[in-house]
Amino acid sequence: MPPRLRCPASASLTASISRSAVSSRPAMLAIASTSSTRSYATSLSSKSSLGGLRLPDDYVPPTKPPTARPPEVRKAQLLRTYTSLLRSTPLILVFQHNNLTALEWAAVRRELRLALAAISSNPDDALVTADVKLQIIRTRIFDVALKIVEFFDPSSVAPVKSGSNKNRVYNHDLSKAAYKAIKSVSEEPEKVADTAYGQLSPLMVGPLAVLTFPAVSPAHLAAALSILAPQAPAFPAPSRKKSPGYYDPTVQNALQKLLLVGGRIEGKVFDVDGVRWVGGIEGGLDSLRAQLVYLLQSAGLGLTSALEGASKSLWLTMESRRSVLEEESKPAEAAAEPDGEKKE
């Protein structure tokens, strides 16, 4: 069996975390240097805590020392990363990756970046391009995150009355309430099957990578598909002349091992054909909106003309009837007038 590499889940989030970690390091050092204020259970020298019979707020139990793992690889942090990713990202493609090497990942990401940069001419597109990320995920944790996003409603959690802090609400994704919510759901498998999680959960098998877009933009999706999962007529691979790097053996090897298995677009689950269909929408969402507006406008035109038509035809018949009556009355008048003259 080949060795498996565990890669950090998200380059961007890792970067942001490390940035924040760097910024908070002086503060951490300051705390460490004045560690006499922090009370460990073994060092009972601090007299203040004995007198009050209340543990200080920064008490660290000896059985649960602060973790030494870097924050970006902690499971708790990963779970929070994934839930926020799922809540904020409308367009996610799921890939299965079969033993890609680090070099191949770098090459694929490079080609993806180049292809996306080619279509981002206006600033809006460039904003989307900047946040398109291809990242490896921890499948089981992502599965749990999907469950939390689907079944846990943070606003429904009741505040906790007991304790020194009245009315505290513990509704974060690592809370007991979240755990209970997903636990109660997993006991009823027949209910789960219809939900988005139920449809997506069979995909969560084996090594996975997700491609996330910050907005539903068919143009970007099409560009990404033509790199990662090219298909001849609709999403052709870039030509050899335009992007010679794409025909690098490293990239080609990598693409053979990447397998698009599905996607989640605006909360709905799509298979490969569905994803390609979304990518094939020409002109993006704006053109769809324009089509809708045109449809509504033309429907309105038809309606007004249909409503108008009845009154118009009525008016026409009345008008023709009037003209007929006038025609009829004229000769009668003409015939009556000489009679009157005769009478007079």
Place this chain on the structure above:
Amino acid sequence: MISRFLTEVNTKFNPFSKQAKAARLFLTFLPPNARATGINIQTTLLPRQSTEPSMLYLKFKDGKEMNIDCEKMGIKSIIEEVDRHSRVLQKQADLTDS
């Protein structure tokens, strides 16, 4: 898994069915340079509504073909099955070498 003696791997599965797990996991057991070492790997994804059973077809260097039923077997038993034949081939190769 011993993948030295494989020449052809054909898989077909619907990723939205639970039974596709074994076929998908089998693909992850092939080494990174599998295609370069002469294994012909083909994967067909079925559409979401299809109820066709997932398929795994293997061909070895000595010409033996295996059609593995992915619906019933787990990944462990599939690998056991493949290795059973691969070990025979390995033994033969070792004997002819020395």
